[in-house]
Amino acid sequence: MVPVRLFVTDPNLSSQALHMTVLLLVAIVVAIAVAAFLVGRQRALTMASGNVRQLHSLPNYYGWHAALMASIPALILLVGWLVVQPFVLESRTLAFLPEAVTSDPVARKLTMADVRRVAGGLDVAVRAGALTEQQASMIRTELTDVRSRLASVGVALGSAVSSETLRAAQFYRAAALSGSTLRNVLTLIVAVGGLGYAFWATKPAFRARNRVEAFVKGLLIASASIAILTTVGIVWSMVAESLNFFWQYPAADFFFGLTWNPQFRGGSELGFLPLLWGTLYISFVSMIVAVPLGLFTAIYLAEYASPKVRAWVKPLIEVIAGIPTVVFGLFALVTVGPMLRDYFAQPLGLGNSGSSVMTAGLVIGILNIPFISSLADDIINAVPQAMRDGSYGLGATKSETVKQVILPAALPGIMGAVILAASRAIGETMIVTMGAGAAAKLSLNPFEAMTTMTVKIVGQLTGDTDFAAPETLVAFALGITLFVITLGLNVLALIIVRKYREQYE
Amino acid sequence: MNDMTQSNVDVGAAKVKMQAEGVQVYYGTTHALKDVSVNILDKVATAFIGPSGCGKSTFLRCLNRMNDTVASARVEGKITLEGQDIYDPKVDSVQLRAVVGMVFQKPNPFPKSIYDNVAYGPRIHGRTSSKAELDEIVETSLRKAALWNEAKDRLSAPGTGLSGGQQQRLCIARAIATNPQVLLMDEPCSALDPIATAQVEELIDELRHQFSVVIVTHSMQQAARVSQKTAFFHLGNLVEYGDTDQIFTNPRDPRTESYISGRIG
Numbered sequence: 162m163v164p165v166r167l168f169v170t171d172p173n174l175s176s177q178a179l180h181m182t183v184l185l186l187v188a189i190v191v192a193i194a195v196a197a198f199l200v201g202r203q204r205a206l207t208m209a210s211g212n213v214r215q216l217h218s219l220p221n222y223y224g225w226h227a228a229l230m231a232s233i234p235a236l237i238l239l240v241g242w243l244v245v246q247p248f249v250l251e252s253r254t255l256a257f258l259p260e261a262v263t264s265d266p267v268a269r270k271l272t273m274a275d276v277r278r279v280a281g282g283l284d285v286a287v288r289a290g291a292l293t294e295q296q297a298s299m300i301r302t303e304l305t306d307v308r309s310r311l312a313s314v315g316v317a318l319g320s321a322v323s324s325e326t327l328r329a330a331q332f333y334r335a336a337a338l339s340g341s342t343l344r345n346v347l348t349l350i351v352a353v354g355g356l357g358y359a360f361w362a363t364k365p366a367f368r369a370r371n372r373v374e375a376f377v378k379g380l381l382i383a384s385a386s387i388a389i390l391t392t393v394g395i396v397w398s399m400v401a402e403s404l405n406f407f408w409q410y411p412a413a414d415f416f417f418g419l420t421w422n423p424q425f426r427g428g429s430e431l432g433f434l435p436l437l438w439g440t441l442y443i444s445f446v447s448m449i450v451a452v453p454l455g456l457f458t459a460i461y462l463a464e465y466a467s468p469k470v471r472a473w474v475k476p477l478i479e480v481i482a483g484i485p486t487v488v489f490g491l492f493a494l495v496t497v498g499p500m501l502r503d504y505f506a507q508p509l510g511l512g513n514s515g516s517s518v519m520t521a522g523l524v525i526g527i528l529n530i531p532f533i534s535s536l537a538d539d540i541i542n543a544v545p546q547a548m549r550d551g552s553y554g555l556g557a558t559k560s561e562t563v564k565q566v567i568l569p570a571a572l573p574g575i576m577g578a579v580i581l582a583a584s585r586a587i588g589e590t591m592i593v594t595m596g597a598g599a600a601a602k603l604s605l606n607p608f609e610a611m612t613t614m615t616v617k618i619v620g621q622l623t624g625d626t627d628f629a630a631p632e633t634l635v636a637f638a639l640g641i642t643l644f645v646i647t648l649g650l651n652v653l654a655l656i657i658v659r660k661y662r663e664q665y666e
Numbered sequence: 667m668n669d670m671t672q673s674n675v676d677v678g679a680a681k682v683k684m685q686a687e688g689v690q691v692y693y694g695t696t697h698a699l700k701d702v703s704v705n706i707l708d709k710v711a712t713a714f715i716g717p718s719g720c721g722k723s724t725f726l727r728c729l730n731r732m733n734d735t736v737a738s739a740r741v742e743g744k745i746t747l748e749g750q751d752i753y754d755p756k757v758d759s760v761q762l763r764a765v766v767g768m769v770f771q772k773p774n775p776f777p778k779s780i781y782d783n784v785a786y787g788p789r790i791h792g793r794t795s796s797k798a799e800l801d802e803i804v805e806t807s808l809r810k811a812a813l814w815n816e817a818k819d820r821l822s823a824p825g826t827g828l829s830g831g832q833q834q835r836l837c838i839a840r841a842i843a844t845n846p847q848v849l850l851m852d853e854p855c856s857a858l859d860p861i862a863t864a865q866v867e868e869l870i871d872e873l874r875h876q877f878s879v880v881i882v883t884h885s886m887q888q889a890a891r892v893s894q895k896t897a898f899f900h901l902g903n904l905v906e907y908g909d910t911d912q913i914f915t916n917p918r919d920p921r922t923e924s925y926i927s928g929r930i931g
Contacts, residue, residue, distance in 0.1 A: 545774070548777075551770065551774040551837065553760075554769075555787040556787065556790070558760050569778070
């Protein structure tokens, strides 16, 4: 890959000065908003001649409305300006550069970095007193050795400055300065204008409360959108790199290949089936451990334990959920693995490996017990007491009631909990790395070392990696496949829960 | 009153089914029920009336030991079913509840099919040896609960899909299916509309020819309509117990008179 930055020191010196004013500007807008709050509130009280009951909303709402009108449009303008300005500046600065530079994207990028740097250097020089403002905008390469002048104030340039670059940098400085000034003025005008509007709008009949609540609603929607947009972003980044991978490596070989053997010298076999098998096998073992234990724990806690016992046991079990998985990995590595090897695998003649599917599966299962028990406990508690009363009233015992009434009623929720736990088991990385080994194998023997998709994603991306090679890019293909599998499981859980949600009541 | 004539049955000859002597109930430190003694007669409908919080539901739940499921409840005194002390350690509360059935205030059908709801009791108690026998119990129970005609074509539909009144009759059918000797009903009509209430009341009057029915109710009209014996509870005390006619026409205790004439409650 081509390095974009030639210099080690900060390439954006000029932006530091800019940031200071942006911070100051935000502070001023906030101050205006505070003033607007007080003004709006006072205005409302004055309009109602002190009688709060004549107002549509409480006085504070008029204050909030004024504060929001003063700050939100101004801040939106500011953010928008900060995003757009660099693009405008760059396109206008390009006019000063030779055709040979602007037509080639790589050269353009490099030259623009140079321009910004020289502009930043000039800023520093002016601030340090090495140049006057006038000199900074007038100097010419023909007359001055710009490089040495800038070096004297601590700005190191990699090469001598060409006259075009210097001209462009001087333009860039001037344009950035005027742009920033314009931005500051406009932002303040909008802020004051917002305050003025709120002042004008504040009348006893004005529905300030509804306006403020509409804003709160917008804020909530924006918060929710950020999570969704992030998911979209994650998928997008993985899809792009995965497509890159599938250009270089046939998809059929990836999805149906039986061998996983990456070679960084090339000629790798990147069959995904051994990894899928390892993932599913380990998850299966972990679910065999976690589902019965978690469920029995939940039934005990919800139906049999006295409140006192429950108050102690539930938090204790949930402590497990708080242990970092890497610590569980240590437990798998030094305790569970050797124990399984010495007492089960070797006597049964099934292998000599401490790292095995069984080790990782058991430990992930233990990790998932509190997850299932906690969720299932809540779900069982949500079954109405009337169901239990009805069953006891017919002469059923506690266990008959649990088996025939409570579990069927809670089943959809429990299924949801189990599927969530399964997607956690599939996504688990650390315990598998430390407990299951790193060998990609297709085997039925649970005491053999195997590996999972998550482990290989980490493996292919650590160390010196070349982001153009299929051996690295395969991690993204694995990632998106894993994403699709867990997404599918979650959707399945949602469908099950939704289908049976209204069973009782 | 036409309503009253229905209840004007001679109950003097009925034998005692359940007997309570000096029953005290405590919830934690609260003394909820004070020294209650009552005879519940066989094949008679007995109504417990009284203002909210007077202890009538508490007493009802003593009769099948449902209070056992409330951790803080403590019951003292003696309650017998056909001479057998039901709080005797030898008596299994689970077996007792099969004999003394219960219908609750809010219809609480299980999230199962109508058939499975009714078959629940017979199945857990092993009352039947074949599917045909179970089918028959389900049918007779639904018939007795006056639900057969509405439910016979949808036995495999969920019981929760029925209307409120139908659900309550399903719960009654479910209780009948275990073949109880006493049926306790805790305000069975309070969640129902007047038409469903009338259906359930009619049902109670039929059921009491087969076993004892004890009904807790807020409605004095209902007590007058369906019961032959009435007990009036007030502040945890059993104030008066006697024939329904006598309680409503000629109460002995001034508190009873105040309550039925609407001055307290």
